[in-house]
Amino acid sequence: MPEQIAGQIIKPDLNFVKDIIASGGESLKKCYQCSTCTVVCDVTPGETPFPRKEMLYAQWGLKERLLNNPDVWLCHQCSDCTAHCPRGAKPGEVLGAVRKMTIREYSAPRFLAHMVADSKYLLLLMALPVLLLLGVIVGRGVTGIPDGEIVYTKIMPVPAIDVIFTAAAVFAVLSFLFGIRKYWAAMKVGTKAAPRGSLAEDVVAVITEFLTHRRFRKCSVTQERSTSHLLVFYAFAGLALTTTWAIVYLYGFHRESPYPQYDPMKLVGNVSALALLFGISLVVVNRLKNAEKAGKGSYFDWLFLSVIFIIAVTGLFSELLRLGNIAVLAYPVYFIHLVFVFFLFAYAPFSKMAHMVYRTTALVFARQTGRDR
């Protein structure tokens, strides 16, 4: 590292330092470069390991070295470093803040990234799906709780859902593609390394790693985190499968919802929803339990956790209230559910949800450049 820096003129970006501090890295300046963090880290490569060097870059405001750096995603915030840090500098939290800033740096459009990262825009961001979905309901002429058997299409027809959510998903995918391209190019400049080898093979290798959370399992201070995260991960996979299945039912077999409980699709959906609720609750419990050792997390973390938690709860209650025939609650809960699902989808490129895309990109890049084999 010093060889790289020696003979160069360092241009510290003080605003970047302030930005990291504001993004959850408030303990950054306590670091006195002893490198305990790097030694206790079980997920860092041995050559030019992290996070000690990242702490130095962050203190000095060397923005490019952090935002063009795949290493920040090799970090899984085990918090072994934070727990053993002799100064309370919380390297895990600082790298978390850098990841958040990476997401903000590369996701387009930028203004949305800033809004998602800042709690004062929360209501404004919520207003979009609320107004959009209310527009559909009012447009349909629904003015109160519909009578008769609870069927959610009474307030929200399938085509409206399809249009709104497909639009949100397409927007998110485009934004992600744009971000991946920019980030990939930036990492090439930042690491001065040329990717080589089979891209497909490396993508498969990274996804295989995700399926088992192999790296995540090396964490020791917060070991339970990998289990809860794995649960949420598979819950999302199950829910994605359910959604695809439902599309096939609807458009392939022209079967309308609601479907009976014994339907295999329903079964997968229900199990996944329960797994999501359980998993995300575990994530929250672990976070609270580890707060003293690992740091309390930022708005960015908690917004994401809250959105998933609300989606899981409102999703399950939409179903239970429908089965219990409590219309006066069922329809509003369903409405809230849709608002939050929209929130998760449309703002995914700017929220912590984006970690899955940026982490995948960075890990593939790391493999392609021989940083992580």
Place this chain on the structure above:
Amino acid sequence: MSEQSSRRPHRILVIGGGFSGLTTAVDAAETGAEVIVIERNPYLGGRVAQLNKYFPKLCPPLCGLELNFKRIRTNPLVTLHTMAEVETITGGPGDYTVTVKLHPRYVNDNCTACNACAEACPAERPNDFNFGMDRTKAAYLPFNQAFPQKYVIDGASCAADCGKACREACRYGAVDLEMKAETRELRVDSLVVATGWDPYDPNRLDLLGFGKVKNVITNMMMERLASPTGPTAGKILRPSDGKPVENIVFVQCAGSRDENHLPYCSSICCLASLKQVTYIREQNPGSKARIFYIDIRTPGKYEKFYGKVKEDPNVSFTKGKVARIVQAEGSDDVIVEAEDMLTGAKVKVQADMVVLATGMEPTGASRKVSGVGYNGDGFVLSVQGVSAAGCSKNPMDVARSAQDATSAVLKAIKTGQGR
């Protein structure tokens, strides 16, 4: 009060008979004050007595201590109590009443240190003077040149069914197993707290393997290993198999400058390690030493010593704190892990023995004297009438402790004059 003090000499109680306490006592007595020294151990000299050599001149500890012992022996104004502890302090500047508990030594002043009691004694105890690296009989002399030169019987280790072999073995009637603890009440004008320090407990450093990994020792244990009066008679042999140490690693800041342990710098551990490097280099010409550090801190003129050690081609320095220590597979060697910050790579280094440079924890962290004020780390807060001297107040080396003791004397005798 001033009237009273003009009629009789100032009376000063010094708590602690280590280097700071002894210096306080002789300096105060030589101004004409009456001094009482109470010491918890059965011997005087404290931590300095355990060192092999000490700064600034790298003399053996008895050099400096012997001088103080002589000044004390020849000065009738100094009274000594070993195996003594303060129970309560009441009153205020110029008029304190201190109750002191004197623990039984089971050996009286008739003792000639002939060793007959120890030879007869069937019971053993771990030798705390050598940090448990060897054992003594329950009747023992703390160390060769201990002052007072009197044996002591460890009541806790003494097996009651031994038939009182020691008493029968003693030709001088010095063994008195009926001796009881007694409490004395002392009236003094002022106090000096010189209770010193303990090595930070290495068992609390979970990453550094002490007690779990063989041949990981502390810097104070290294002093005993290198000392001619130590468990190996000064041969630096590693504990697990007695192999002469060829290749040694020093781990600086083991628990120091660490908010999870000692949040401050003890200011002496860098120099201690540099000094210990010279022990091994002088004893074993082919040996290699490596020091892992965050910053090497050798204040003032000690920087020269650092420069001298650095010139030795067999000594290397690596910037980066050791944060993992494990046993080498299939051997008693030790592997330390750190980041070499100057190359930016993680390194694993195998060594015969590893020395943890643990810091100074003031005794106030674990054993407070009731009636004395302490800060959050256990360092003594001086007030009028009760001053601190030496490492009970701040980590410092022996030379500074001596200066600090002299300044404590000035404060103590001023209190006696009612200012």
